[in-house]
Amino acid sequence: MAKPMTKTQLVAALAEEMDTDKKTAAGALDAITGIITKEVSAGGAVTLPGIGKIYCRERPERMVRNPATGEQIKKEADKVVKMTIAKALKDSVNG
Incomplete structure (x- = not known):
């Protein structure tokens, strides 16, 4: 398995793709990350076309x-961030 792309590598690739400097690309990436974080934290969902949907799901107490130790413990209800991968991305990886 290949190593995951770092933020620095992602910013460099984004700058090259956008034909702009790395500072602008880093600002765009930070803005997108902030928007997604704010929306999902508020209980909403964000769809990234061609990539997938990021959303928050509540898990019940269990x-x-x-x-x-093997001891049974009651875990309080919590929230977890999930992502559903878009069919187009799955097909491009498998095809």
Whole structure:
């Protein structure tokens, strides 16, 4: 498996694709990240065309097991961020 792309590499690729400097590309990436974070934190969802949908899902209170001791513990309800991958991206990876 290839190493994941770092933020620096992503900014450089974005700057090249946008035909602009790295500072502008970094600002655009930070703005997108901020918008997604704000929307998902508020309980909404963001669809990135061709990539997927990022959303927040609430998990109910449940019983979990401590792997070290085997003891059952009650875990409070919480929220988890999920992402559904777009069919176009799945097809491009598999095809």
